Amino acid sequence: MHVLITGANRGIGKALADNYASAGAHVTGTQRSTGAGLHKLDVTDPAAVAALAASIGDQAIDLLVCNAGVYADKDQPLDQGYPAQMWADGFATNVTGVFLTVQAFLPHLRRAKAGKIAIISSQMASHTRAPGGSYIYRASKAAALNLGRNLATDLAPEGISVGIYHPGWVRTDMGGSSAEISVAESAAGLMARFAALSPATTGCFETWDGRAHPY
Numbered sequence: 529m530h531v532l533i534t535g536a537n538r539g540i541g542k543a544l545a546d547n548y549a550s551a552g553a554h555v556t557g558t559q560r561s562t563g564a565g566l567h568k569l570d571v572t573d574p575a576a577v578a579a580l581a582a583s584i585g586d587q588a589i590d591l592l593v594c595n596a597g598v599y600a601d602k603d604q605p606l607d608q609g610y611p612a613q614m615w616a617d618g619f620a621t622n623v624t625g626v627f628l629t630v631q632a633f634l635p636h637l638r639r640a641k642a643g644k645i646a647i648i649s650s651q652m653a654s655h656t657r658a659p660g661g662s663y664i665y666r667a668s669k670a671a672a673l674n675l676g677r678n679l680a681t682d683l684a685p686e687g688i689s690v691g692i693y694h695p696g697w698v699r700t701d702m703g704g705s706s707a708e709i710s711v712a713e714s715a716a717g718l719m720a721r722f723a724a725l726s727p728a729t730t731g732c733f734e735t736w737d738g739r740a741h742p743y
Contacts, residue, residue, distance in 0.1 A: 529553040530589050530640075534571055534629060535596030537563050540648070540695050543715035544593060556584065558596070571596050571625030581632040588639035591722060594626045594672075595648045601664040615664050622668035627675060634688075643688045646722050647676040649733070651694040656742045673733060673743065680731035689730040693721055696736040709736075 531548045535541040536557030545557040558569035558580070567583075570576050598621045604610050626647055637643030651657055653669035673692050680690035695718060697708045717736035725732070733741045 529591070530556070530587060530636075531591045531593065532556040532558075532589050532633065532636075533593040533595055534558045534569065534625075537561075537566055540698060540711055540714050540718070541593075541595040543711045544595070544718065547715055547719060556589075560596075571629055572620040574628055577628045577632045581636070584633075584636060586639065587636060588641075589633055589636035589643065590640045591644045591646065592630065592633050592637060593646045593648070593722070594629055596625060596629075597622050597648065597669075599662070599665045601662055604661075604663075606661075610663055618664040618668045619671070622665075623671040623675060626672055630679060637688050638686060642727075644722060644725050645676075645679065645683075645688065645690045646718070646725070647672055647690070647692045648695055648718075649673045649676070649692045651735070651741060653692075653694075654733075654742055677731050677733075677743075684727065684730055687727060689725045689727055691721065691725040691729065691731075692733045693718060694733075694735045694741055 531553050533541050533545050533555065536545040537559035545555050549555045557566045559566045560570050562568045567580055569580050598618055600614055600618060601610055630645055637645065649672045650669040652662065652666045653673040676690050676692035683690060696714045698711055698714045714736050721734055721736065721738060733743055735741050
């Protein structure tokens with residue numbers, strides 16, 4: 529089994545990479561800067577994404593996990609915050625970066641017997657949750673959810689399944705120390721969700737512990 533995980537240098541991405549490697553999978557992990565054992569990749573750079581895809585050659589990818597993401601607008605003030613560049617950077621990583629990654633590795637997913645794409649979104653993407661604030665993160669994760677749903681439709685005839693997931697409120701740099709669950713809990717739950725993903729469930733939006741999340 530070959531698993532490619534973006535943003536595999538810390539948090540949930542690292543836990544997923546470590547768990548899959550421990551289970552015997554061939555893991556290709558990426559991070560934005562150079563790091564031991566990981567491929568340098570800025571998902572917002574089309575040339576870099578294409579170069580990594582080319583370097584993998586004709587290998588099949590069984591599972592592509594689009595995990596790389598940013599949350600720069602936490603606690604931004606409504607009146608004076610949310611500068612335009614922050615919007616551009618947030619969408620470049622959380623939305624465009626997901627699409628560029630999927631697009632570049634489609635040939636590798638097609639070589640797998642039943643390729644799968646897992647997009648890490650958030651419950652903050654749901655239109656049913658609108659407590660205010662974090663406009664860039666909420667909007668970009670909602671766009672990633674929409675992207676995943678439409679990819680599921682287009683790729684269904686090829687047998688490639690797409691799932692979109694809320695990883696939980698996790699104790700990471702992004703989630704903070706008061707979050708509800710550990711990285712280990714989130715990663716274990718997500719791996720179970722990825723294993724269960726199939727053509728019958730493609731397009732799903734689920735929580736880390738297997739509950740269907742409202743769109």
